[in-house]
Amino acid sequence: MATKILDKLRRTLFKEGVVPADSESTEDFPESSELEDDTDCISARLSGTLCFEADRAADSEDPGEASGADSDSDFLGESLENGPCSTDASPVGLSASGSSMLTRQLQESWRSLRARSLPEKLVFEVTNASVVQEGTSKYVLYTIHVIQSGSFDKTPAIITRRYTDFERLHSRLRRHHGDEMEGVCFPRKKLRRNFTAETIAKRSRAFEQYLTHVYSLPDLRRSPIFLQFFYLGDLRLGQVLLRAGQYREALGSLLNALRLQEKLGCQQLPDPQQRTHWLFNLLALVTCFQELEQLGEAQEHCDRALLDLTPSQDALQKQQFHPLLIPLLQANVRLSWKISKDKRKWEALLQEIQDCGVDIGNQPSLKEYLTKEVLVESEVESKHS
Structure with missing residues (x-):
């Protein structure tokens, strides 16, 4: 009978969030164990999936695969991994002081990241491609944003160029920088289907890669032609x-x-x-x-x-x-x-x-x-x- 009464008393205490001092087994605290497992799962998913190095981010085939310095997810993962163990928390969730600690950690991580000296380089991004009809002439005009990476660029510059402009650039660079241009590829002309969405999309990506490749070579990057x-x-x-x-x-x-x-x-x-x-x-x-x-x-x-x-x-x-x-x-x-x-x-x-x-x-x-x-x-x- 006494055992039953003690059992009932313990259940009541657990419901009210009061934990007996002599109770240390995690088996008595299923909520706490679930929280710990959840935290580890989140940390495992987030750690190592975000790239904050400019070089690696730029090399990604899909820009959406690499997050920039403004991503909050990495801070969350870092805070959960370095924060207090979930078994030390109340079964009903984080306390006000724990929340404050998490906020401070987020702020410190943000300040630490902003203080890093990230290498700056240029990103060339085709943001628009439109078909232009001028009399009997028809061509695609590509709008390219030139953006400084490594920090938030408030003043991106813009150029608009057509295929023949790129072709002329490539020809002049090959004529005057033959050795350096040896491994630089250029999208070939097509006799048909130049104005399909697929062709325009492929060429947009090709022009981004072309400018990035040329800019990565020091002699070409400083060339007056470029x-x-x-x-x-x-x-x-x-x-x-x-x-x-x-x-x-x-x-x-x-x-x-x-x-x-x-x-x-x-x-x-x-x-x-x-x-x-x-x-x-x-x-x-x-x-x-x-x-x-x-x-x-x-x-x-x-x-x-x-x-x-x-x-x-x-x-x-x-x-x-x-x-x-x-x-x-x-x-x-x-x-x-x-x-x-x-x-x-x-x-x-x-x-x-x-x-x-x-x-x-x-x-x-x-x-x-x-x-x-x-x-x-x-x-x-x-x-x-």
């Missing part, structure tokens, strides 16, 4: 619109060209033509923003251009500096004055140039330079020519 394939069209269009006084329309092309140049690292290359195109883009943006009364943006791009043009003290004494340095300094002084920004640094540099005996009057305007400049397409000499 770089100008991306930005030169936008730069030339911006110049045409600037000449016509359509400054607002020109901004879109020029800003996209600048984003492409930045992502491709054009501003860091020693090639003189890349430097010329980089400077032209900055000065064109200065002019457009100035004409549109967006003086803060104009002055900001002036500063960026001056980072490249400011000469060393020795070059200054020898009067060896860029011919656009003086008009750019004069423009920056005026803009800084209008937006109440400190201009003494640039005024001092102008004065120093004048003290060296240079006439700072009668300088060409930035707009005059921009309208007259010819944006030449590079033709790299072959190594074997």
Whole structure:
């Protein structure tokens, strides 16, 4: 009888969530054992299935198979594996303190992941392909997003190209970089079914792989032929619109060209033509923003251009500096004055140039330079020519 009463008392205590101190067997706590098994199952499913390394994620055939740094699942798996054992928890679930601990672990994991230095590289993604009819001509226009991986890219750049554009790029690269292009494949032309959904989808994927392969090879990645394939069209269009006084329309092309140049690292290359195109883009943006009364943006791009043009003290004494340095300094002084920004640094540099005996009057305007400049397409000499 006493045994029955004790049994009944124990069942009552279990229902109310009170655990006797001397009861340690997991057989008396089926709920706890099930929770532990569940946790292990979740951890086993989540661990090792998500990739946070940029190189491995980019190599996946299906982008959906690799999760980026924003995925929450890996944090959940990590927290469950490293968190308190489920046998220590109440049979009715996690307590408030346990929930708080889980939240802290999630936050720490997130901060730890964000602090990692992930290698950055470019991702080329075809986001749209549309059939265009121009008179008797018909072709597919591919829209490609150029995205910086390794962190969230707030400003992806966009290009639109057709098959013949890619074919020309491939032909020029093969002509001037034959050795490096030896193993690079290119989608062949088809006589029929060029406009079917299947063909367009296959070519979209092939163009993504083609650009990724070329970009992975250092010599090709730095080739002016490859770089100008991306930005030169936008730069030339911006110049045409600037000449016509359509400054607002020109901004879109020029800003996209600048984003492409930045992502491709054009501003860091020693090639003189890349430097010329980089400077032209900055000065064109200065002019457009100035004409549109967006003086803060104009002055900001002036500063960026001056980072490249400011000469060393020795070059200054020898009067060896860029011919656009003086008009750019004069423009920056005026803009800084209008937006109440400190201009003494640039005024001092102008004065120093004048003290060296240079006439700072009668300088060409930035707009005059921009309208007259010819944006030449590079033709790299072959190594074997």
